[in-house]
Amino acid sequence: MPSPVNALGQARSSRSNMAPDTCCCSAVALQRRLPILAWLPDYSLQWLKMDFIAGLSVGLTVIPQALAYAEVAGLPPQFGLYSAFMGCFVYFFLGTSRDVTLGPTAIMSLLVSFYTFHEPAYAVLLAFLSGCIQLAMGFLRLGFLLDFISCPVIKGFTSAATVTIGFGQIKNLLGLQNTPRQFFLQVYHTFLSIGETRVGDAVLGLVCMVLLLVLKLMRDHVPPVHPEMPPGVRLSHGLVWTATTARNALVVSFAALVAYSFEVTGYQPFILTGETAEGLPPVRTPPFSLTTANGTISFTEMVQDMGAGLAVVPLVGLLESIAVAKAFASQNNYRVDANQELLAIGLTNVLGSLVSAYPVTGSFGRTAVNAQSGVCTPAGGLVTGALVLLSLDYLTSLFYYIPKAALAAVIIMAVAPLFDTKIFGTLWRVKRLDLLPLGVTFLLCFWEIQYGILAGTLVSLLILLHAVARPKTQVSEGLVLVLQPASGLHFPAIETLREAVLKRALEGPPRRCVVLECTHVSCIDYTVVLGLGDLLEELHRQGAALVFVGLQVPVLRALLAADLKGFQHFSTLEEAEKYLQQDPGTQPYDSCDDPAPEHKIALLKA
Numbered sequence: 001m002p003s004p005v006n007a008l009g010q011a012r013s014s015r016s017n018m019a020p021d022t023c024c025c026s027a028v029a030l031q032r033r034l035p036i037l038a039w040l041p042d043y044s045l046q047w048l049k050m051d052f053i054a055g056l057s058v059g060l061t062v063i064p065q066a067l068a069y070a071e072v073a074g075l076p077p078q079f080g081l082y083s084a085f086m087g088c089f090v091y092f093f094l095g096t097s098r099d100v101t102l103g104p105t106a107i108m109s110l111l112v113s114f115y116t117f118h119e120p121a122y123a124v125l126l127a128f129l130s131g132c133i134q135l136a137m138g139f140l141r142l143g144f145l146l147d148f149i150s151c152p153v154i155k156g157f158t159s160a161a162t163v164t165i166g167f168g169q170i171k172n173l174l175g176l177q178n179t180p181r182q183f184f185l186q187v188y189h190t191f192l193s194i195g196e197t198r199v200g201d202a203v204l205g206l207v208c209m210v211l212l213l214v215l216k217l218m219r220d221h222v223p224p225v226h227p228e229m230p231p232g233v234r235l236s237h238g239l240v241w242t243a244t245t246a247r248n249a250l251v252v253s254f255a256a257l258v259a260y261s262f263e264v265t266g267y268q269p270f271i272l273t274g275e276t277a278e279g280l281p282p283v284r285t286p287p288f289s290l291t292t293a294n295g296t297i298s299f300t301e302m303v304q305d306m307g308a309g310l311a312v313v314p315l316v317g318l319l320e321s322i323a324v325a326k327a328f329a330s331q332n333n334y335r336v337d338a339n340q341e342l343l344a345i346g347l348t349n350v351l352g353s354l355v356s357a358y359p360v361t362g363s364f365g366r367t368a369v370n371a372q373s374g375v376c377t378p379a380g381g382l383v384t385g386a387l388v389l390l391s392l393d394y395l396t397s398l399f400y401y402i403p404k405a406a407l408a409a410v411i412i413m414a415v416a417p418l419f420d421t422k423i424f425g426t427l428w429r430v431k432r433l434d435l436l437p438l439g440v441t442f443l444l445c446f447w448e449i450q451y452g453i454l455a456g457t458l459v460s461l462l463i464l465l466h467a468v469a470r471p472k473t474q475v476s477e478g479l480v481l482v483l484q485p486a487s488g489l490h491f492p493a494i495e496t497l498r499e500a501v502l503k504r505a506l507e508g509p510p511r512r513c514v515v516l517e518c519t520h521v522s523c524i525d526y527t528v529v530l531g532l533g534d535l536l537e538e539l540h541r542q543g544a545a546l547v548f549v550g551l552q553v554p555v556l557r558a559l560l561a562a563d564l565k566g567f568q569h570f571s572t573l574e575e576a577e578k579y580l581q582q583d584p585g586t587q588p589y590d591s592c593d594d595p596a597p598e599h600k601i602a603l604l605k606a
Contacts, residue, residue, distance in 0.1 A: 549573050
């Protein structure tokens with residue numbers, strides 16, 4: 001039976017042997033747009049069994065998380081479930097990773113809360129517009145733009161988001177009310193109101209956190225099941241694995257049962273989730289206007305109100321989803337198509353807006369559950385989506401009794417691993433300058449998320465541009481001065497190179513000739529060509545010479561096309577030094593030790 005990892009390659013190979021080249025190209029192109037065609041023909045009962053188990057495990061995880069993340073987004077709890085099923089069905093057809101699950105996440109919920117003012121109409125419209133932007137990026141193959149956001153910026157943002165989300169749940173964990181949502185005001189108000197803590201909520205919340213931690217540790221330390229184990233041992237392992245994997249659902253159910261028991265006695269020490277809208281969401285177009293008590297807010301005004309969120313939300317959604325997909329693809333030895341992932345997440349958000357979903361992305365935690373459950377294909381998402389729909393149709397009345405403290409515990413335990421404490425030490429050892437964009441992003445995200453991401457990205461780009469403008473140059477002193485740029489040569493660097501050459505070559509008698517060793521220079525621009533021409537003339541006026549060694553074909557072609565006066569180049573450093581240790585002053589300035597005229601013409605035409 002073929003491995004699910006290799007299903008795509010086998011499907012393509014078998015079709016290429018059975019059809020002409022044109023049909024093969026069409027089939028490959030169709031499979032690239034509909035990845036389901038690559039693995040579905042090889043689907044087996046064994047894969048079905050593994051996908052069903054994985055889909056069930058993820059479903060038991062996503063239902064309590066969706067209810068909790070709706071609280072983070074500032075929306076009624078049903079909107080978390082509305083956002084949890086569409087991605088399962090879309091990714092079944094369009095996804096290129098067998099592990100990824102799309103749905104509400106803590107970071108995306110935080111962004112929704114920030115940009116939609118806790119108004120469902122804004123959240124649904126944001127999902128539609130974000131999906132349109134992501135689809136456009138996918139069709140235009142603009143996934144490469146995400147490469148300009150460096151890892152320190154991403155780590156800074158996720159760490160700040162973890163602190164913001166985690167601290168934002170302290171109010172629910174302690175039973176505090178009327179707490180502002182702005183981070184600094186929230187911190188101030190929480191410490192100011194600490195005396196108003198509700199003992200019932202605090203105790204239940206801490207108990208739920210301890211239970212979640214214990215179950216997670218048990219999950220991490222359960223030894224793998226081996227066929228030679230006795231049936232009883234395998235059964236016990238299976239029960240422990242199921243209980244620890246579905247720990248969110250177990251803990252929330254336990255808390256709801258405790259709350260219901262108190263409700264029966266007529267005393268309720270917990271703040272409950274309350275009424276949740278029953279039934280499946282209606283299918284309708286996103287709200288392109290909003291009617292309020294003060295009048296109607298037009299589509300243009302809604303877009304203006306969301307402002308930078310229309311750039312930040314789709315961008316962060318893509319970053320989070322593709323990062324998750326690539327991480328698990330590398331871990332499980334298969335490849336993902338970033339542009340196809342853009343299409344999958346974009347279509348998920350567009351279609352999700354038709355069922356009142358807010359923006360979603362790939363979830364690292366649930367993807368980990370999916371992978372650990374042994375999922376074989378994206379078909380596991382069908383089980384997860386069906387489970388969410390069943391809970392919407394039949395279980396919403398039971399959500400009334402879920403204490404908010406229990407959901408707060410689920411959120412805190414879910415986001416805690418996102419804070420990477422090791423990144424600071426790693427960057428200190430690897431490259432300390434990268435701590436700057438990380439720190440800038442981390443600090444500014446507490447003020448305004450878009451400013452943090454933008455400032456961190458700009459700092460990263462400035463560091464990159466500084467390296468381009470001031471490339472390291474290896475210098476070999478001697479009778480002949482040899483300079484070797486350690487990286488490419490671009491227009492911001494030419495003035496620095498010119499000053500370095502003139503300073504070292506002319507600093508004292510006797511004046512030295514210069515060899516520019518260009519092995520690492522793969523391309524140059526017009527400004528660099530002009531600068532090198534000026535440098536040749538300046539050194540000639542001062543009684544010195546400049547020659548080039550190790551020119552790659554594109555660079556040699558550009559310099560020959562410029563027809564620089566006095567330009568000379570050699571294949572090896574030894575040839576250049578031998579030439580310069582003669583008397584270069586006796587050589588005519590307009591002479592050029594270049595290829596034969598016919599070779600020069602061939603280079604220029606190449």
